[in-house]
Each structure stands twice: as C-alpha cells, then as structure tokens.
Amino acid sequence: MLEMLNRWYQRRFSDPHAVSLVAILLFGFLTIYFFGNLIAPLLVAIVLAYLLEWPVMMLVRLKLPRVLAVILVLLLFVGLMVMAIFGLVPTIWHQVGNLIADVPTMFNGLQQYVSSLPERYPDFVQPHQIDTFMNTLRENVLGMGESVVKGSLSSLVSLATLAVYLILVPLLVFFLLKDKEEMLSTFKGLLPKNRRLASKVGIEMNQQISNYIRGKVTEIFIVGIVSYITFAVMDLRYAVLLGVLVGFSVLIPYIGAAAVTLPVAMVGLFQWGVSPDFWWLLVAYGIIQALDGNVLVPVLFSEAVNLHPVAIIVAVLVFGGLWGFWGVFFAIPLATLVKAVWHALPSTEVQEPTDNSAP
Known part of the structure; x- marks a missing residue:
C-alpha cells in the first residue's frame, strides 16, 4: 500500500511546479473556507468585476481612457440595478404577500382533492395513507411559515450588512477594474517562482x-x-x-x-x-x-x-x-x-x- 502511494506521489508531484500549484490551491481553499464571511464583499466585487470587464474593454478599444470607461460602465450598471430594485422588488414583495395569504386556501383545496382520491381509486389509495400524507404536509407548511417569520425578523439585522455591501462593493469594483493590471502584477509577485x-x-x-x-x-x-x-x-x-x-x-x-x-x-x-x-x-x-x-x-x-x-x-x-x-x-x-x-x-x-x- 505504501509503495503504491509512493509511486502515485512520484508520478504526480515529482515536478516542483506541480507542488506549487497544489500549494496555491490549498492556500486559496483554506482562505475562503475559514475567512469567506469576512471577505464576502470582496468576493462579490470580484464577480461583478468579471461581469463588467467586457463592456469596459469594449470602450477601451474605442480609444476611451480606462478610468472613464470604468466610471461610465459602473454608473450604468448601478443605474440599471436601482431601476430594477425599485421597479421589481415592490411587485415581487406584493405577490409574495398575496401568495402567503392564499396558502391556507390552496391547502384546503388540496386537502379536499386528496380526500376524494380513496372514493375514486379505492384499489390504489387508502384513507389512512391520505391522513398520513396530509398530516406530514401540514407539519411542513407550518414549519415553512415559522421559517418565513424567523427570516423576516433576521432580515432586520441583515439590513446593516446590506448597507455595508451597498457602499463597499461598488468601491471595490471600481478599484478592481481601474487598477486591474497593477493588482495582477502585485498578486503575481506574491506567488512562488515555480x-x-x-x-x-x-x-x-x-x-x-x-x-x-x-x-x-x-x-x-x-x-x-x-x-x-x-x-x-x-x-x-x-x-x-x-x-x-x-x-x-x-x-x-x-x-x-x-x-x-x-x-x-x-x-x-x-x-x-x-x-x-x-x-x-x-x-x-x-x-x-x-x-x-x-x-x-x-x-x-x-x-x-x-x-x-x-x-x-x-x-x-x-x-x-x-x-x-x-x-x-x-x-x-x-x-x-x-x-x-x-x-x-x-x-x-x-x-x-x-x-x-x-x-
């Protein structure tokens, strides 16, 4: 067994470049696993920077200075997000409220329909099966209702986190796009030579x-x-x-x-x-x-x-x-x-x- 593991190690990690690759990946994995919550705004900003890099590059190819291109793209993106939030979120919130209000009626209608199944298909469905199913479904619905209430209460606490995101993330995206080459050069300087x-x-x-x-x-x-x-x-x-x-x-x-x-x-x-x-x-x-x-x-x-x-x-x-x-x-x-x-x-x-x- 040890000899087999030794052969596998020699095949895969005989090259120092391979060892460096695994070390870099392991460091990145451990950093995100243990400190992911702390650097979450940075991770969000990196995703948005990837998304907005393409329109920035299009403007740069049109001979526009990169700083100006970043400002224009970021302003357009923030504007679209604000319009979507104020135009979409109230409608979604209103429909969520209506759906929650209709859940008891939906549940009663489902219960009536399911209760009629033993009469329609007596050879396949038994009354005790329907009772067990409806009791389980009722418990799950009540559990979902409690989860919604708890989520609504916890959302009040998350408002402060949301405010931090709304301030930090756009700033991080701006600097990630503006100073992309400098940051990449600095990051490469921290990596191993192999x-x-x-x-x-x-x-x-x-x-x-x-x-x-x-x-x-x-x-x-x-x-x-x-x-x-x-x-x-x-x-x-x-x-x-x-x-x-x-x-x-x-x-x-x-x-x-x-x-x-x-x-x-x-x-x-x-x-x-x-x-x-x-x-x-x-x-x-x-x-x-x-x-x-x-x-x-x-x-x-x-x-x-x-x-x-x-x-x-x-x-x-x-x-x-x-x-x-x-x-x-x-x-x-x-x-x-x-x-x-x-x-x-x-x-x-x-x-x-x-x-x-x-x-």
Whole structure:
C-alpha cells in the first residue's frame, strides 16, 4: 500500500511546479473556507468585476481612457440595478404577500382533492395513507411559515450588512477594474517562482470563469423574462414572482429546474384545477426548460461546460455544502478547475523493474 502511494506521489508531484500549484490551491481553499464571511464583499466585487470587464474593454478599444470607461460602465450598471430594485422588488414583495395569504386556501383545496382520491381509486389509495400524507404536509407548511417569520425578523439585522455591501462593493469594483493590471502584477509577485503549471491553469480558468459569469447572468435574464412573458400571456397568478424564481433556478443545474416546477404547478393547479389550461402551463414550462438546456446553454457556454451531468450534480452538492450560495454559483467552474488541475499535473509513469533472469 505504501509503495503504491509512493509511486502515485512520484508520478504526480515529482515536478516542483506541480507542488506549487497544489500549494496555491490549498492556500486559496483554506482562505475562503475559514475567512469567506469576512471577505464576502470582496468576493462579490470580484464577480461583478468579471461581469463588467467586457463592456469596459469594449470602450477601451474605442480609444476611451480606462478610468472613464470604468466610471461610465459602473454608473450604468448601478443605474440599471436601482431601476430594477425599485421597479421589481415592490411587485415581487406584493405577490409574495398575496401568495402567503392564499396558502391556507390552496391547502384546503388540496386537502379536499386528496380526500376524494380513496372514493375514486379505492384499489390504489387508502384513507389512512391520505391522513398520513396530509398530516406530514401540514407539519411542513407550518414549519415553512415559522421559517418565513424567523427570516423576516433576521432580515432586520441583515439590513446593516446590506448597507455595508451597498457602499463597499461598488468601491471595490471600481478599484478592481481601474487598477486591474497593477493588482495582477502585485498578486503575481506574491506567488512562488515555480508556477508554470499554476499560470497555465490560471489563464484557462480566468477565461472560463469570465465566460461563465457573463453566460450565467445572460441565462438568468433570458429564462426569467421568457418565463414571465409566458405566465403573463397565460394569465397565471404571481407571474412576476414565478418568472424570477424560474430565472434564478438556472443557478443550480438540473436541481433548480426540478425544484421550481413544484410552485409553478401548485399555483396553476390552484388557479385552474386539473383543466386544459393547467396542462398547457406544464407544457409551456417544459418547453422553456428544454430550450434552456438544449439550445441556450450550449450557445452561451459552448465548450466551457464540458462536464458530465453526474459530475455537475456532485459539484453542486459538495461545493454548495462548503460555501453555500457561492459554492452553488461557482460549482461548474470549480468542477472545471478540479478537472483542469488533474490534467495539468504531470503523470510520469514509473517503470517497473524488469527481471532479466526470466527465460
């Protein structure tokens, strides 16, 4: 066993550049794991800087000074965010309130429908199964209500954190964009000299993360807007709220779409019952998800997401468990990083000793 581990170590870490790469990754992992909450504004600013670097570069190519380009792009971005917040958040908040008020009615309607199942299908559904199901569902609904109340109370405390973010993040984004080259030079000076493999992986991941962030934001907007238009045309209640939920569900590959299907179906069932409108809603929602997965994602991400679906789901579970929202958001780039590092590490096969005495 020890000999096998020794051979594996010699194959993968015989090069000092490989050791430097692993040391850099380990240091970054430990820093984010233990100090992620402290540097959260910086992480948010880095994501936004990646997102806004492309329009800044477009303006720079038009012979505009970089400082002026950064100011213009940042002002435009902040302006759009303010318009979205003041135009969208009140509507979402109003629809959330209406939905919470309608939950008891929805629950009673569901209870009446489920209670009639033993009469319709006596060979398949028994009354005691319905009682067990409804009791479990009632407990879960009450638990969700308590969670909402606790979340509302805790949100008062988070207002101070939000105010800090609103001040610090734009300043950090400005300086990250303005002094990009100087900061990169300083960061490179802190790295080990044996960093050939680290530089190779860094260049590859920098491009992939940049494309991924821009693509993911674009996907959220497209899927959210198309879903809202579809729900509004069908006159579905809470169209804005459900459109936003469907848009943000693309942050969690596969799992997000499955999770958002439940509220969409429940609202449609409550509004129309088991009618043609309800089935048309499910068909329309299925078409949106199919176009997103088979057309939009390949166009936006091209070969950047060259991972098996099982690997993506495992990455979401692992990195989401480690870092919460940011782990889920960057699950695919992090999985791609693991793949890139594994391929970048040298693999020098150790030759087995030959037995020349054999005939």
